[in-house]
Amino acid sequence: MSDWWRGGVIYQVYPRSFQDSNGNGVGDLPGIIDRLGHIASLGVDCIWLSPITQSPQADMGYDVSEYTQVDPLFGSLQDFDQLIEQAHALGLKVIMDQVVSHTSDQHPWFRESCFSRENARSDWYVWADANPDGSPPNNWLSVFGGSAWEWHTSRKQYYLHNFLAAQPDLNFHNPDVQDAVLDVMRFWLDRGLDGFRLDTVNYYFHDAKMRSNPPLKSLKGLPATNPYDMQSHKFSKSQPENVAWLKKLRKLLDQYPGTTTVGEVGDDERGLELMKLYTSGSDMLHQCYSFDFLGPKFTAKHFRSKVEAFFADGETGWPCWSFSNHDVIRHMTRWAPHSVSPADLARQAAALMLTLKGSVGLYQGEELGLPEADILYEELTDPRGIRFWPEDKGRDGCRTPMPWQHDLTHAGFTTGKPWLPVKPAHSALSVDVQNHDPASTLNAYRTLLAWRKSHPSLRTGDIAFFKCDEPVLAYRRSGESKDLICVFNLSADPRNVKLSKVELALEPVSHNATLDGASLQLGPNGFAILPAPVGEGRVSYKAG
Structure with a gap:
């Protein structure tokens, strides 16, 4: 079925934290292969792999240094091929994060680009001269704090980085960059991949005139924890040129029937509008990933307004709703004030997600009802948490390892020291405990997912x-x-x-x-x- 993705259920695997197979404390592809039976038992349609390509891991794989190699931390291309083969045998599709708005500063493309202003890739990244006083060319800010511009001494210019300074932005105004990105995607599609979750899909293009962003009007003068949240990002992202590029990308995917694209739209001001635009018609993205339900709001008005707004003009686009992922506090903790029983809240969240119109994104551990892990400062690995602690504790609390067996060290995730700790509250909710309890959250998810499949109206x-x-x-x-x-x-x-x-x-x-x-x-x-x-x-x- 070529449109399996419409109303499909996608299960996000965070490879670092799913299953470690070699005792080094970090999850890997062989570990995921060993646990495919668990994913298949849920009744989902697809696995989404967070980044597995070669990376210095400055931002946990979202800083790619080689697009066509699996990072040795996670395994090899042969492991990837085996994962695809075994997942397909179980009836599971596989998509992976494709991070192409930026690369690592260790990528060969950037090393060549920064070497001089006259080389084959000199214009592959976003470079700009300093102002006469030496300051950056405009006021654009980084998501991770500070200026989005970093001075490079070899070029004697600034380069743009919407995230870490180690994540320079590619220049999508250059057609050669677009062609290179399509070649990367073709490489993975040829290996049998079923599509991509496109990271920061609205960050590909910047304003060619480099105009400064205006302040965010709704802030009302109150300072934010992160200055990035004080700007209206009118010129640094979400540019109109993105539409033509996404159509070009869709043409590639159409050459591989049954594949899909899930675009991550990060824009607090225009998110819903862009989701609809980027998925309208048959020549754009298949679906877009929503941030609308990843915050603390838990009201009937909020859920209704977002779904109604998306479909207000008829079915011209398609959303993928989610309650949790690797970047936000788990919903079991965010919405705890609205419940007296975590088990009841977990079951209700599952039923709500699985009955809304759209596709579904489930995050590993959600099926266990995992709350946010309480991470100490000395345990942090996330650069965002380290920078903004304690007002923003970062993303490590939702990225801790999956608990598989309650009576094993580190709940069966690893025989070594895990990269993030497994907390006792998670061990108590481990898979082995819930497998044998008919009333568990895990079995409630299985029941609800099977029931959803028996009602076509819930998919489309x-x-x-x-x-x-x-x-x-x-x-x-x-x-x-x-x-x-x-x-x-x-x-x-x-x-x-x-x-x-x-x-x-x-x-x-x-x-x-x-x-x-x-x-x-x-x-x-x-x-x-x-x-x-x-x-x-x-x-x-x-x-x-």
Whole structure:
């Protein structure tokens, strides 16, 4: 099925933290191969591998020094080929992070580019002269703090880096750069890869006139932990030239039927707009990865407004929703204030994610209900956390190793010293403990994922929201022969909801929910899924 990705479920593997096979404390490709059975048992469609290509690891692989080699830390190209073969045998697609908005400063392209202003790759990166007073050419800032410009003594110019100074930005205004990037992608597609998660897909182009960014109006004068959050990034990213480039990229993917692209759009001001633009029609990206549900907001209004806004103009694009990933605090910790039971919150989050319209991104450990790990300063590896501690503790807390077996050292992740610690709270939620508990979060995920596959309307059907007061979220998913009514109590207090024209029966995946005639009682973080004839069924809830 060439459009398997539409409504598909993608499971993100963070290779460093999935399974170590050689005792060096870092996860690797052979370790992932050993654990493919676990991923397949969930019932997902695809694996997304975070970066595995050669890298100095200044930003955990998001600084690539060789695009067509697996970093020895993770294994070899032969291990990669074996992973693809065995995943495909289990019915799993595989996509990988493709980080091409920037490279490592150790990449041969950059080493050549910085050598002089007159060489074959002199214009492959974004170089600019200093202002007369020696300052950078404009006010653009780095996501990791400070100026986005770094002085290079050989060129006697500044180069642009939207992230670390060790991650210089490629110049996509140069057609040779575009061709080189397409060659890299072709290399992996020829090895059987099923597509790419495109890191920072809206950072490819910068404003050719190098205009300074204006301040962010909504900040209202309050300083942010990171100065980057005080700018409106009007000129440093999300440029109009990106559209033509993404069409060029899609033409390549169309030569490999059944492949997909998932674009990561990082733009707080225009994120939803860009997601729709970048996935509109059949000549753009297949889907875009949303940041909208990766924050602390846990309200019916928030979920409804984002989904409705995306599909407001009809189905002109396709989203991939996620609640957690390798860059944010795990949702079990972010949303804990709205729950009295972590198990109930985990199950509700799974049901909500798997019934929204769009594709689904699940992050490793999410199926175990893992909370954010409490990392000490001396345990940090993330450059963002080291720089902005303690107001921003960085991303290490969501990147700690998978707990596989509770009674083994480091929960079975490694026989050596893990690169990040396995905390006791995670060991208690390990896979072996939950495998044998029918009521566990892990088995709830398996049940919900299997149930989703039995309802085509949940993969591709329409969605329509009912008007309900907080904290009740309710919507209809429409199918050809049967609709599903989905009702969620996004709070730690019981709620009574009125129903009409709904078959008085609950789908078996419902949780903390009971029916008494037309009255639906939802316990803390309870949810109900009800079948209804096409176009029929009403849900109403008035607070107070």
